[in-house]
Amino acid sequence: MTDTTKFWAVVPAAGVGKRMNADRPKQYLLLAGKTVLEQTLLRLLQADVFSAISVAISEEDPYWPEIPISCHEKIITAAGGKERADSVLSGLKSIRDKASDDDWVLVHDAARPCLTASDIHHLINALIDDEVGGILALSSHDTLKNVQGNSILGTLDRSHIWRALTPQMFRYGRLKKALEAAEGNPAVTDEASALELLGLQPKIVEGRPDNIKITRPEDLALAQFYLEQQ
Ligand SMILES: Nc1ccn([C@@H]2O[C@H](COP(=O)(O)OP(=O)(O)OP(=O)(O)O)[C@@H](O)[C@H]2O)c(=O)n1
Numbered sequence: 344m345t346d347t348t349k350f351w352a353v354v355p356a357a358g359v360g361k362r363m364n365a366d367r368p369k370q371y372l373l374l375a376g377k378t379v380l381e382q383t384l385l386r387l388l389q390a391d392v393f394s395a396i397s398v399a400i401s402e403e404d405p406y407w408p409e410i411p412i413s414c415h416e417k418i419i420t421a422a423g424g425k426e427r428a429d430s431v432l433s434g435l436k437s438i439r440d441k442a443s444d445d446d447w448v449l450v451h452d453a454a455r456p457c458l459t460a461s462d463i464h465h466l467i468n469a470l471i472d473d474e475v476g477g478i479l480a481l482s483s484h485d486t487l488k489n490v491q492g493n494s495i496l497g498t499l500d501r502s503h504i505w506r507a508l509t510p511q512m513f514r515y516g517r518l519k520k521a522l523e524a525a526e527g528n529p530a531v532t533d534e535a536s537a538l539e540l541l542g543l544q545p546k547i548v549e550g551r552p553d554n555i556k557i558t559r560p561e562d563l564a565l566a567q568f569y570l571e572q573q
């Protein structure tokens with residue numbers, strides 16, 4: 344890495360949060376006195392490593408202009424897309440005049456507010472000299488079953504099954520090209536899967552188990568607990 348390499352963050356925050364069954368998108372629900380999105384952005388800013396943070400916001404979003412952090416000097420707003428991958432690509436395009444192809448981009452879900460600055464630096468330190476990049480992930484502590492309907496077909500080798508988290512860290516140019524090549528592909532639910540489609544093998548870096556994604560109603564209380572413990 345040259346000492347001119349910069350770090351950028353892209354935060355997909357344009358989802359509707361269907362599984363949350365709330366009166367607003369989950370990134371705008373209150374968590375420890377702030378919105379989920381503000382908590383997430385504060386975590387990224389606390390890492391003190393990003394040249395800028397591009398936040399992909401739905402064009403129907405009335406909440407974003409009302410939260411003070413949207414005016415932060417390091418925050419850039421991008422238009423969200425139909426799927427998460429489209430929002431991430433839009434975020435990448437919003438910094439194309441600033442980022443170099445060899446700069447690192449960390450993509451982090453708005454819905455993961457319990458990320459710690461230490462895990463951001465853990466991921467960067469682990470991959471800074473890597474050829475491809477990679478992701479924070481969690482190994483499984485449970486027995487894993489291959490299931491069809493409600494029947495068990497067999498037991499999986501848990502050493503080969505990891506749960507992908509975010510941030511996911513890749514070089515700007517390669518990530519943008521991979522997502523452009525994968526546009527419209529529903530199998531691309533994270534950045535690593537777009538790189539995999541190019542035949543690359545992103546690395547796994549074990550992350551903290553409290554870096555949960557707020558997805559269902561019960562996740563909010565768990566996130567509150569984790570923020571209180573950190
Ligand atoms: N078109 C989309 C869809 C999702 N996201 C973001 O991607 C992250 C992870 O996605 P997920 O947990 O699936 O969020 P939602 O799509 O909002 O949830 P649901 O599937 O329950 O609607 C979230 O921060 C979400 O805001 C996005 O930026 N653009």
Ligand SMILES: C[C@](O)(CO)[C@H](O)COP(=O)(O)O
Binds near residue numbers: 452506556
């Ligand atoms: C990117 C991600 O957080 C990795 O686990 C996850 O795939 C995003 O949530 P979604 O429900 O797949 O959109």
